[in-house]
Amino acid sequence: MIASLDTTFSALADPTRRAILAMLLEDDMAVTDVAHPFDMSLAAISKHLGVLTAAGLITQEKRGRVKWCKLEPDALRAASVWMQGFGQFEPVNLDAFERFLKAELPDRDTPTDLGG
Incomplete structure (x- = not known):
């Protein structure tokens, strides 16, 4: 589980990947x-998408000639459970x-200003 958490948190550490999510x-x-x-x-x-995919x-x-990306709704469950162990965090709710992402990230029209 620790390796999975490392992969998840590593994927979330990059502002471009958080913007993609x-x-x-x-x-x-x-x-x-x-x-x-x-x-x-x-x-x-594509490399960023590969990291997000590898993290699940x-x-x-x-689909045909087009590659589609889809958010996995339960992907953050293990991270949420781990954070709950500290007693300070609520379960991750996608809404x-x-x-949170909308509040933390600047306007999506300017993703290059994310600091990455």
Whole structure:
């Protein structure tokens, strides 16, 4: 479980990946649509998506010629359970997580200002 938590928290440590998760809270997205608002190459976005996929936070599925990304709703369960062990945290609720991301991240139209 510790290796899984390390992978999850490592994936969440990057502001670009947190911005991607915030985007995917809205709906499934094609990889090219995920990449669009970022000032980086498609290859760089693909690497970020690979990290999120490896952490189990998202899944990627090919539909025809297009690769789609989908947020995994229970992906943060283990991290939530671990944090609850400290008695200071409530279970992760995706609606609350979305509100948190929206409050913490600047306007999605300027993802390059995320400090990463």
